[in-house]
Amino acid sequence: MNFEELVKVRKKFNVEISSPDEVVVALAGNPNTGKSTIFNNLTGMKQHTGNWPGKTVVQAQGEFIFEGRRYKLIDLPGTYSLFANSSDEQVARDFICFGCPDVTVVVTDGTCLERNLNLVLQILEITDKVIVCVNLIDEAKRKSLYVDTRRLSCELGVPVLATAARAKKGLDELKILIKDMVEGRIKTFPCLVRYDTEIELLVEKIQSQLMQLPVSRFINPRWVALRIIDGDKGLWEGINQYWTEESSVIL
Numbered sequence: 001m002n003f004e005e006l007v008k009v010r011k012k013f014n015v016e017i018s019s020p021d022e023v024v025v026a027l028a029g030n031p032n033t034g035k036s037t038i039f040n041n042l043t044g045m046k047q048h049t050g051n052w053p054g055k056t057v058v059q060a061q062g063e064f065i066f067e068g069r070r071y072k073l074i075d076l077p078g079t080y081s082l083f084a085n086s087s088d089e090q091v092a093r094d095f096i097c098f099g100c101p102d103v104t105v106v107v108t109d110g111t112c113l114e115r116n117l118n119l120v121l122q123i124l125e126i127t128d129k130v131i132v133c134v135n136l137i138d139e140a141k142r143k144s145l146y147v148d149t150r151r152l153s154c155e156l157g158v159p160v161l162a163t164a165a166r167a168k169k170g171l172d173e174l175k176i177l178i179k180d181m182v183e184g185r186i187k188t189f190p191c192l193v194r195y196d197t198e199i200e201l202l203v204e205k206i207q208s209q210l211m212q213l214p215v216s217r218f219i220n221p222r223w224v225a226l227r228i229i230d231g232d233k234g235l236w237e238g239i240n241q242y243w244t245e246e247s248s249v250i251l
């Protein structure tokens with residue numbers, strides 16, 4: 001998307017950007033993983049809260065400047081899944097999918113990673129611009145849990161870093177990773193869930209048709225194909241709501 005298109009789409013989420021250099025970072029994760037702690041530490045006093053447009057879900061936005069660049073941080077509602085059963089999940093999914101964040105940071109709880117990885121895998125199906133934060137690493141250590149972030153990063157195909165947000169540990173590294181990702185110094189190879197052959201063949205078929213549509217420039221065709229097979233109506237609603245200009249092409 002060019003700058004004007006991005007400005008228009010993000011405005012629909014009440015996220016205003018003023019220059020093409022400004023970076024939009026979404027903070028996603030299960031509830032109580034430390035998202036707000038990270039958000040507050042990174043943005044300090046430069047933040048404000050409101051509601052997501054048309055929803056009673058609280059939206060927190062904040063800013064920080066790092067090495068001369070402005071970053072806008074969007075604290076998404078805490079969710080266990082993106083299958084849009086609640087308005088929280090819908091907000092998180094719609095923003096990750098249609099709000100075009102430049103980077104999505106998924107904050108996970110290092111003391112119960114397994115449960116958190118479900119959301120990580122769902123987000124990796126939508127976007128490859130993901131950084132996984134294994135937070136509460138101090139708690140994990142206290143429970144004698146060791147997280148091999150390097151191995152996890154190899155398996156997920158995206159950067160993984162350990163943080164202890166309450167003690168402000170790892171947050172400088174997080175900023176560097178975000179910057180490196182935005183500036184194209186990090187290549188990711190997201191781990192994608194492979195489904196049964198029957199489904200994969202169908203995905204391939206739908207995907208190749210989607211690839212011929214202009215909208216495939218903006219949205220991951222594999223993910224759309226999976227949602228179509230899933231019979232997910234929320235996807236069409238999202239496309240109509242946020243990408244009106246593109247919808248006639250896809251529907």
Ligand SMILES: Nc1nc2c(ncn2[C@@H]2O[C@H](COP(=O)(O)OP(=O)(O)O)[C@@H](O)[C@H]2O)c(=O)[nH]1
Pocket residue numbers: 029030031032033034035036037038078135136137138139163164165166167
């Ligand atoms: N020990 C420890 N506590 C943390 C850490 N990060 C956040 N917390 C605490 O975990 C609780 C939930 O954090 P919060 O940021 O509100 O989580 P959110 O629901 O994801 O926004 C709060 O009491 C935080 O102080 C951390 O790295 N270590």
Ligand SMILES: [Mg+2]
Pocket residue numbers: 035036037
């Ligand atoms: Mg919070």
